[in-house]
Amino acid sequence: MKLAKILGSVGVVSAAALALAACGQSGSSNNQGAKDAKKFPDSTPKKATKQGGTVSVALETDTPFTGIFSDELSTSALDSSVAAPGEESLFDTDDYYRINNKGAATMKLDRKAKTVTITVKKGVKWSDGKQVNAKDLEYPYEILANKKTQAQRYDSTLESIQGMKEYHEGKAKTISGIEMPDGENGRTIVIHYKQMRPGMYFSGNGYFWESAAPYHYLKNIPFNKLQSCDQIRKKPLYFGPFKLDKLVRGQSVTWVPNKYYWRGKPKLNKVVIQVVNPNSASQAIKSHKFDITGVINSQWDQVKNTKGVNWVAQVPLxxxxxxxxxxxxxxxxxxxxxxxxxxxxxxxxxxxxxxxxxxxxxxxxxxxxxxxxxxxxxxxxxxxxxxxxxxxxxxxxxxxxxxxxxxxxxxxxxxxxxxxxxxxxxxxxxxxxxxxxxxxxxxxxxxxxxxxxxxxxxxxxxxxxxxxxxxxxxxxxxxxxxxxxxxxxxxxxxxxxxxxxxxxxxxxxxxxxxxxxxxxxxxxxxxxxxxxxxxxxxxxxxxxxxxxxxxxxxxYSINAVNNKITGYSTKPSQNNNGHQLWYQVGYAK
Missing domain, CATH: 3.10.105.10 (Dipeptide-binding Protein; Domain 3)
Known part of the structure; x- marks a missing residue:
């Protein structure tokens, strides 16, 4: 997804790191912590997975998460981490972030015609059972560009799209450069550009959006009320593997399987993400309070000898x-x-x-x-x-x-x-x-x-x-x-x-x-x-x-992962726009 997200408190590398994209090793140090981290894999060992079980995730922060369940309106890495089990990008990538056609949608670029064509696959459904359609692909651009939403993520990058600037300035009621050839209920949008860009082949380029928004669910909400409405704050719809079941505002969130998920049934019955104070993180790891906990780097010496966990490490972008x-x-x-x-x-x-x-x-x-x-x-x-x-x-x-x-x-x-x-x-x-x-x-x-x-x-x-x-x-x-x-x-x-x-x-x-x-x-x-x-x-x-x-x-971002868990990975190809692909996480048989 375009744009960087705001990191939480500087110096804290926590479960918020789940929202970060992976990258190769970088930086060097004679310190033991860095030597340890370099040895750790970027994924848990692959094992046969059984159905069922609950995974609990620690979100280390000394402040409540905002809980804006909308990729268009959220800017915080904490919110991204909280939304990860439900939120899925339209596109999968290889390990170099190049978009492929394995995800929920396909992308075709035509340099001569100056168009990008995005088609969502049949069977990709919102958690209320409705097929994701062309209007759901187009609507995020309206949310981003309409000044009334006060979306922080709108900028001139999107103005490469024809008619986007005019819509943003209130001079046009629609975005002329986004067409739906099969109508709003079709599955395709064609985006017309003033100029094609080299980054368009890669995820995170910002010239087209990589999420969908449920138009049928949000259409009656005025743009200036969108950020505060229940449909965004309490009962969001996603087409990812899980749907929101329970929310304790700013403190915890419980996800259960989306029965309409297009890739099939997720392995887990439940994912629970809970806020924990960074000062308590090392104790939480040592006592196995959570199944996945981000290591606070200043506490590495206190936790490095913990048994019963796999250490998964990466250097985030x-x-x-x-x-x-x-x-x-x-x-x-x-x-x-x-x-x-x-x-x-x-x-x-x-x-x-x-x-x-x-x-x-x-x-x-x-x-x-x-x-x-x-x-x-x-x-x-x-x-x-x-x-x-x-x-x-x-x-x-x-x-x-x-x-x-x-x-x-x-x-x-x-x-x-x-x-x-x-x-x-x-x-x-x-x-x-x-x-x-x-x-x-x-x-x-x-x-x-x-x-x-x-x-x-x-x-x-x-x-x-x-x-x-x-x-x-x-x-x-x-x-x-x-x-x-x-x-x-x-x-x-x-x-x-x-x-x-x-x-x-x-x-x-x-x-x-x-x-x-x-x-x-x-x-x-x-x-x-x-x-x-x-x-x-x-x-x-x-x-x-x-x-x-x-x-x-x-x-370095190090996570302590319960050694009974498999399918947890920070590889770009195994992630989804920086989010853990939760449908493949489960307990080993």
Whole structure:
């Protein structure tokens, strides 16, 4: 599915990792935790599976999940994890994320005609027994593009579709570029594009949506009520292997088989996902309280000798980062707008903040090397698209001080002042969640104080996940820079996160050069992979230099899985758009 999803608290790799896409090994460390993780498989051992049983899953978070059961309206990895047993993408992929025809729908691309044809298979039914039809394939585009839904996932990527921009701006009542040749009750849509894009062959490309929405179930709900309605919050319909049976809001969710599931009967009778505080995660693993529990990396030493579990590990397509607030989102124009008077408008200041962060020392001390510093915004899991020549913002206090001195941030007593001589106080926002989040944050504040920057925590303390993103998304005045995380789509295009028209470009950074490079990486010319790789490398160098967002770390994701369970896998071909394919999970005979 397009778009990155917002990660939960930075430093916590938990059951939320179930929502992340898999990728190859990356990063290295002399620490024991990383050595252990490299040995672990990406799947449980294959065994004959019996019918029946309940699997319980821990969702490590110190905050309730939002519970928006709609791929179009949800942005949180926690919500993705909670929805995973029911939510299924339209497409299956191979292990390189290339879309194949084994999933619920097929996709055919015609470069000459500039069309993508999507056909849902006969027998793919919603959990109320109704066949998924063409209108269900088209309706998500209306949900995304209608301003009344306030969908965070709409951006210019989708405006490659003819008529999408006109619909979004309220100038047209329908999206002219999406046709249903066999009518709304047929099973096919044909999407007409202004330009074809090289990423279209791969899942996560963002130029077409990879979910369906039950039009017959949602059609009478006004767009401005959609996000809060019972059909989305309490009684969602999915065509995946399970349907929602019981919901304790923000705390737990119980799934039972969808008797109409197109691949046949799932192995399990029930999947229960329950919130557990990260501080209790290690105890939950040792006491076998859940069948599947994500390891909190800082707790690896406490749990690594646990018996009766299989360790399943991966390096997700994800990273945590520090982002600088460079402007505001303009809802009227649907664009990010830079503010030249932003406190962090000076590039040298941003770079100095990056060089002052002792990321390697933090990872070694708090995660046994299970987290590691990343140097660019394209993780190594993307292969050739990743530019390994970029060294990133490695710890260098001397360089940080030199940058500030040269840029005119002179010291006046303990603290540096702005080049105009006025006092400089920077407010930094970050989330609670990880058991060590407070200690890590205090460490970074200390580092910035060492170079004379008066950095204070927004609100004086770590923030709860939902409050944090509410402030970040609404460009709160008391945030100058912040720390957060992305779980990435499996196609490396960057417009949805860093484009001028993307609401998820939380830094609000916009330049002609950035616009040009983002457009070029998805241009017709970029069907030539070598050329596309070159553009990605140019973009990474540009972003590294501008430092409006500085990637900090990625982490091994390790899950403790009951050793009686089989069919659990993090391989892209065994997953479904980053979700565990729950129909194949069961207990071994």
């Amino acid at each position: 994800a990273y945590s980062y520090v982002g600088f607030k460079m402007g505001k989102w303009d809802a009227k124009t649907g664009k990010n707008v830079m503010d030249k008077n932003s406190k962090v408008a000076n590039k040298s200041l941003r770079q100095a903040i990056g060089y002052a962060m002792n990321i390697d020392a933090v990872n070694k001390r708090y995660t046994q090397g299970l987290s590691f510093r990343v140097n660019t915004l394209i993780p190594s899991g993307f292969g050739a698209y990743h530019d390994s020549s970029i060294k990133g913002y490695n710890y260098n206090l001397k360089k940080a001080n030199q940058l500030l001195d040269k840029a005119g941030y002179k010291k006046k007593g303990k603290w540096r002042v702005q080049p105009n001589g006025k006092p400089l106080v920077l407010h930094f926002a970050t989330m609670s969640g990880s058991p060590n989040a407070e200690a890590i944050t205090q460490n970074y504040l200390q580092q910035w104080h060492k170079i004379g920057l008066n950095v204070k925590l927004t609100g004086g303390r770590l923030m709860e996940f939902n409050s944090f993103y509410d402030k970040v998304q609404h460009d709160s005045k008391d945030i100058d820079f912040f720390q957060a995380g992305w779980s990435l789509a499996s196609e490396p295009s960057q417009g949805s996160m860093y484009g001028e028209t993307s609401p998820m470009n939380y830094e609000r950074f916009v330049t002609p050069e950035n616009n040009k490079l983002l457009a070029e990486m998805d241009s017709e010319k970029s069907f030539d992979t070598k050329y596309r790789v070159k553009v990605f490398h140019q973009w990474q160098k540009y972003m590294y230099d501008e430092a409006f967002v500085i990637p900090t770390s990625n982490s």
